[in-house]
Amino acid sequence: MNENSAMNVEITGLTRRFGSATAVAGVDLRAGPGVFGLLGPNGAGKTTLLRMMATAVSPTSGQLRLLGRDPAGYGPRREIRRRLGYLPQNPGYYPGFTVTEFVEYFALLKEVPAGTVRQAVATAIDRVGLADRRKHRLRTLSGGMLRRACIAQAIVNEPELVLFDEPTAGLDPQQRVTFRALLRELGQHATVVVSTHLVEDVGAACAEVALMDRGRIVFQGTPDELMACADGQAAGDTPLERGYTAALDRAQS
Amino acid sequence: MIAVTRMLRLELRHNAMALMVPVVVVLFWFTTYRRVMAMPPLWNLRAADLQMYSVVDFVTPLTGAAAWMGSRESRRRLADAVLITPRARWARLLATWAATTIWALVAYVGCVAVVYGMTAGQVAGGGPLWWPAAVAAASLPAFTALGFAAGVLAPTRLTAPVTAIVAFFVLVLSTELIGHNGHSYWQIAPIVSVAWNTGSNPGVATFYPYLPDLSIAQVMFLAGVAVTLLGTLALVGESRAVRAAAGGVTAAGLAAAATAVLLVGTSAMDPHGMMRIPALHDAANDRPVQFTPVCSHAAIPVCLNPAYSAYLASTTAALEPVLNEIAGLPGAPARILQEAATYRVDSRDGEEVRPTEGNTNGEAVYHLLLPVQMLGPTLTTAQTASQVKWTDGPDIVANFIGAGPGASQAQNAVAAALTMVLGRVSADPNLRADLNGEAPGGPGPSELGGLIRGTAAQSAAERFAALPAQTRRAWLASHLAALRAGQITLSQLP
Numbered sequence: 001m002n003e004n005s006a007m008n009v010e011i012t013g014l015t016r017r018f019g020s021a022t023a024v025a026g027v028d029l030r031a032g033p034g035v036f037g038l039l040g041p042n043g044a045g046k047t048t049l050l051r052m053m054a055t056a057v058s059p060t061s062g063q064l065r066l067l068g069r070d071p072a073g074y075g076p077r078r079e080i081r082r083r084l085g086y087l088p089q090n091p092g093y094y095p096g097f098t099v100t101e102f103v104e105y106f107a108l109l110k111e112v113p114a115g116t117v118r119q120a121v122a123t124a125i126d127r128v129g130l131a132d133r134r135k136h137r138l139r140t141l142s143g144g145m146l147r148r149a150c151i152a153q154a155i156v157n158e159p160e161l162v163l164f165d166e167p168t169a170g171l172d173p174q175q176r177v178t179f180r181a182l183l184r185e186l187g188q189h190a191t192v193v194v195s196t197h198l199v200e201d202v203g204a205a206c207a208e209v210a211l212m213d214r215g216r217i218v219f220q221g222t223p224d225e226l227m228a229c230a231d232g233q234a235a236g237d238t239p240l241e242r243g244y245t246a247a248l249d250r251a252q253s
Numbered sequence: 254m255i256a257v258t259r260m261l262r263l264e265l266r267h268n269a270m271a272l273m274v275p276v277v278v279v280l281f282w283f284t285t286y287r288r289v290m291a292m293p294p295l296w297n298l299r300a301a302d303l304q305m306y307s308v309v310d311f312v313t314p315l316t317g318a319a320a321w322m323g324s325r326e327s328r329r330r331l332a333d334a335v336l337i338t339p340r341a342r343w344a345r346l347l348a349t350w351a352a353t354t355i356w357a358l359v360a361y362v363g364c365v366a367v368v369y370g371m372t373a374g375q376v377a378g379g380g381p382l383w384w385p386a387a388v389a390a391a392s393l394p395a396f397t398a399l400g401f402a403a404g405v406l407a408p409t410r411l412t413a414p415v416t417a418i419v420a421f422f423v424l425v426l427s428t429e430l431i432g433h434n435g436h437s438y439w440q441i442a443p444i445v446s447v448a449w450n451t452g453s454n455p456g457v458a459t460f461y462p463y464l465p466d467l468s469i470a471q472v473m474f475l476a477g478v479a480v481t482l483l484g485t486l487a488l489v490g491e492s493r494a495v496r497a498a499a500g501g502v503t504a505a506g507l508a509a510a511a512t513a514v515l516l517v518g519t520s521a522m523d524p525h526g527m528m529r530i531p532a533l534h535d536a537a538n539d540r541p542v543q544f545t546p547v548c549s550h551a552a553i554p555v556c557l558n559p560a561y562s563a564y565l566a567s568t569t570a571a572l573e574p575v576l577n578e579i580a581g582l583p584g585a586p587a588r589i590l591q592e593a594a595t596y597r598v599d600s601r602d603g604e605e606v607r608p609t610e611g612n613t614n615g616e617a618v619y620h621l622l623l624p625v626q627m628l629g630p631t632l633t634t635a636q637t638a639s640q641v642k643w644t645d646g647p648d649i650v651a652n653f654i655g656a657g658p659g660a661s662q663a664q665n666a667v668a669a670a671l672t673m674v675l676g677r678v679s680a681d682p683n684l685r686a687d688l689n690g691e692a693p694g695g696p697g698p699s700e701l702g703g704l705i706r707g708t709a710a711q712s713a714a715e716r717f718a719a720l721p722a723q724t725r726r727a728w729l730a731s732h733l734a735a736l737r738a739g740q741i742t743l744s745q746l747p
Contacts, residue, residue, distance in 0.1 A: 051333065054337045056333045056336055075492070078492075082339040086334065088330075088333045091331075092332075092334065093331070094267060101267075105260070108259055108260050150334075
């Protein structure tokens with residue numbers, strides 16, 4: 001297998017404008033199997049980039065190939081979506097659904113084979129640690145549990161490309177640790193792109209990281225390389241935070 | 254198919270319309286059931302009003318629930334999450350719409366089953382009219398499609414109440430535009446079940462089959478509207494093939510709806526009080542319904558259509574005094590037979606024409622039109638009998654004696670005398686009450702026959718009426734021919 005065939009995400013010069021505002025400005029990015037961290041301050045363009053990768057919005061210009069296919073065409077886009085998992089930044093839910101029903105609903109929408117839906121749903125719920133709440137209605141769950149139910153819907157189809165937008169927001173420390181383990185497990189078989197501004201998540205789970213600022217990627221490398229960016233004056237409590245701050249300061253200066 | 258069934262099951266379990274079913278049932282009970290069941294037990298009356306009022310009951314909660322469901326993905330911030338799934342958007346939306354519609358249909362079918370079931374236990378003749386029920390049923394998918402499309406296209410929290418209110422007012426106000434024009438396109442509104450100007454009328458669809466012409470056009474229109482709205486939802490975000498198919502479906506729906514409206518524009522009231530659309534009309538429906546009348550055992554049998562058998566006893570009681578007077582005499586009718594009302598099709602208000610006396614199968618028959626067959630307020634059994642008594646009783650006598658304008662004073666006096674008998678003998682307490690002036694429109698005995706109090710004719714009439722019944726009959730038997738020929742004078746009356 002050559003390097004190109006392993007790339008599940010290939011982005012070249014990707015731009016997205018909303019009116020006069022440019023949310024993503026000429027991003028180049030390649031990601032293969034493993035966990036890929038997308039860092040950046042609020043408004044950096046992470047969510048828009050992720051939504052384009054999720055085929056929720058189309059790019060204004062540039063090239064986007066996901067799982068070896070161009071999502072611009074209806075057929076390839078449908079095939080990508082069948083193998084895609086996406087957790088939006090503010091995931092919604094139907095309050096009256098139980099956890100099982102909610103995940104089953106998405107399994108059906110993701111065209112999981114009818115014969116395996118039940119098992120796939122149970123597995124996804126188990127993986128996010130909600131097995132004992134499977135029959136509870138979503139309106140009765142805490143914020144962290146809701147987030148986990150939404151993660152379950154994203155992974156119910158065993159996706160090859162997983163996009164998580166701020167997945168650990170609202171999770172308690174123990175849940176975040178569990179979730180990072182899940183990320184590493186998913187990353188063994190799929191490309192997992194995690195957008196976050198919590199650098200410790202990146203340090204714990206990501207093999208590669210990109211730092212976005214004002215619609216552009218200003219740093220791409222391993223977490224160790226990001227830590228190495230830190231100089232003596234950068235702010236932060238951990239080496240990774242200091243590297244993040246230094247890289248960002250350098251881009252903004 | 255299994256996946257679709259599972260999706261539908263989930264949608265049915267979590268559909269806003271399921272929560273609205275109790276509301277709709279209460280509304281139906283309050284405004285439709287009580288009104289319909291208070292009507293005389295006639296299929297035509299109850300079916301027509303069931304269509305009109307049930308559609309009004311359902312439209313607001315149904316359209317609102319559908320709009321709420323249509324806007325659900327956006328309101329619940331799930332638009333992105335469902336958008337990026339491979340299942341076609343139209344399939345996802347269709348499942349939600351179908352669940353909403355199924356709940357509405359379940360509620361509606363339950364309501365109709367109760368009304369028709371109760372009615373079946375009360376009516377004596379005829380069968381349920383299914384076309385009015387079908388039109389109301391067809392309006393449900395159309396209204397859910399309307400609300401759902403509004404919810405999808407404008408997914409705000411205000412969409413549901415606004416759509417529900419607008420749908421209600423458009424539906425109700427559309428009939429205001431029908432006016433007196435029998436050709437109005439607005440008769441396409443699904444709350445129109447009969448000629449709008451006559452309203453629900455017990456005189457129609459009993460002696461002649463219910464004309465489904467208007468109903469067919471309405472179902473065609475409603476199906477067209479539903480298909481158009483649902484097709485519109487698949488025009489964006491789908492594959493080229495799906496968009497092309499959706500375009501075709503939308504165009505076909507539009508064509509069906511437009512054709513139905515144009516067809517309704519050609520409608521006109523037929524002589525039996527129903528709307529006829531030439532292009533949809535089946536001539537077989539012009540043939541009268543065959544029935545065996547139910548008859549009383551009076552001196553002269555009173556025979557009614559089985560559907561009106563509830564009125565037989567009171568009608569017979571109302572006419573019996575007069576019938577006893579003339580039964581067996583030459584020229585007396587052999588039967589009193591109920592006839593169908595005939596409508597003046599050129600009349601803007603479609604007033605009925607009364608039947609005339611004639612012969613049926615060689616026997617003299619008086620053709621009776623019950624007041625409940627005519628336009629106007631719904632009458633109780635007692636009110637119906639009272640009107641028969643004071644309208645048909647004198648009419649039977651006048652026909653028998655030959656009284657009326659141009660007749661001799663003696664003829665008019667005898668006719669008045671026999672009519673006075675109506676007010677004197679009655680076994681029915683309701684009819685006795687009528688005579689005491691409790692019934693509206695009942696003439697006083699002194700006014701009968703058009704005779705003026707204090708005249709010789711009036712004195713002769715009272716004198717004749719005061720004779721024993723056997724004496725009157727004996728005199729009539731021997732003098733009837735001369736009386737009819739105008740050869741008897743007032744002074745010759747006993």
